[in-house]
Amino acid sequence: MTTEPAVPVDLDNFLRRHGPSLIDFRRDLHRNPELSMAEVATTEKIYNWLRANGLAPQRLSVGTGLICDIGDPSLGPTIALRADIDALAMMDLSDSEYTSRVPGVAHACGHDVHTSIVLGAGLALQALEELGRLPGRVRLIFEPGEETVPGGAVFVIKEGWLDGVEAIFGLHCDPKTEVGKLGTTVGPITSASDTVEVFLSGPGGHTARPERTVDLVRVAGRMAEHLPGRFAEMSRDTGEVRLVFGALHTGDAYNVIPSSAVLRGTIRTPSRQLWDGAPELLRAAIADVVGDSGAQWELVENRGIPPVINSPAPTAALNDAARRALGPDAVVDTEQSWGGDSFAWYVDSVPGTYARLGTHNPDWTGPRLDLHASTFDVDERAIDVGVRVLVNTALIWFAR
Helix, strand or coil: CCCCCCCCCHHHHHHHHHHHHHHHHHHHHHCCCCCCCCCHHHHHHHHHHHHHHCCCCCCCCCCCCCCEECCCCHHCCCEEEEEEEEEEEECCCCCCCCCCCCCCECCCCHHHHHHHHHHHHHHHHHHHHHHHCCEEEEEEECCCCCCCCCCCCHHHHHHHCCEEEEEEEEEEEEEECCCCCCCCCCCEEECCCEEEEEEEECCCCCCCCHHHHCCHHHHHHHHHHHHHHHHHHHHCCCCCEEEEEEEHHHHHHHHHHHCEEEEEEEEEEHHHHHHHHHHHHHHHHHHHHHCCCCCEEEEEEEEEEEECCCCCHHHHHHHHHHHHCCCCCEECCCCCCCCCCCCCHCCCCEEEEEEEEEEECCCCCCCCCCCCCCCCCCCCCCHHHHHHHHHHHHHHHHHC
C-alpha cells in the first residue's frame, strides 16, 4: 500500500475556515439531543447542512439517519465513513454554555462530535471532488439508533448502503486518551453484548417447611453466585466471557417460599465464535448449576451485537493517516473494551476499522470521566483531529 500520496487539499487552511462552524454544529446538537430513532431534528440539521454545501444526502427509510455520497465510483473504490447521531436517556449535569436543554437526554457518548467530524471530512473531500482530484467515492453514513439493540446499522445495511463498499472507517470519542492521540488495534476492539433472562419456577410453599418444596430463593441465590463462573469455565476453550447479573427478583412475603424467580443480566465476549455458541453453552451451565434441586428453568437470550473486529489493511491505512496528519507518536495501542457498538455489523460485512479518538485536555484537572458520565465533555480540538485523520485515511486507501 502506498502510504504517502500527495494531499491535494490544504487542511490547515480548510480547518481555519470551517473549523468554527463544525464546533458550532456540534454545540447545537449537544444543546438539543434526541433519543435513538427519534433524531428527527438532528437528521434535518445534517440534511440541511449537507444541502447547503452542495451535496445530495438521502434520508433512510426508517425516518431518521441519512446517507451522502461524494465522488465517482467509476474512478476508484467506494469507502464509507460512519458517524452515529443519537443521544442517551440521562441527565446532562455539565455547566458548559452548550449544556443539554432537553431534560433527561444528553450527548454523553460523543455522537455529536462524531457527526461533526464526518461532516467536516465530507466537506473537505467534496472540495477535492470538485477539483477532479478524488479518485473514488466516499459514502458518509449518519446512523440513527446506535444506542439501541441491535443498532441502526442493521437498517443501513438492510437498505443496501453497504453494497459495493470496499472498506469502512469510524472514530469514537475516548475521554481516557489525550486529544491528538488515536487508539487503534487489529482484531476485537469491543465485545459482543447480549441480554439474558433466567426464569426459575417451583411449587412454592411455607418457609416453616422448606424440605417439602423447592426453596427457590436458595436456588436463585446459587444461580447468581455460581452461574457466571461455571459459564466462564465451560467457555474457556472458545474465549473469554463475562456473565453479570444486574437484577434478581423473587418473592414478596417473609413466610412464603415463592414459586417463581427471574435473574436478568448481560453476556459480553470479544470472541465472535463464543458469541455464536453462547446460548448452547449457557443452557448447559444453567442445567449444571440447577442440578437436582427440583427447580424448573427457562432461558431467554436476547441477541444483541457481535464484537467490532478491526481488519488489518484498513487499520494500517488509518494508522498511516494518523501519523501523517498528527505526527509519528499519534497512534497508541488500545485495549479491547467490554462495551459494545453497532459498528460491529458493518465490519461483520466488509473490512473496516474503528479507532478511539482522544478527547481529554491534558490541562483539565480532576479525574478523567468515562463515557456516559453525567458531566461528560470533550476537548473540541478533537474535531479538527478527526477531520484530518479521516480525510488522510480516505486518500491513503485510494492510493493503494
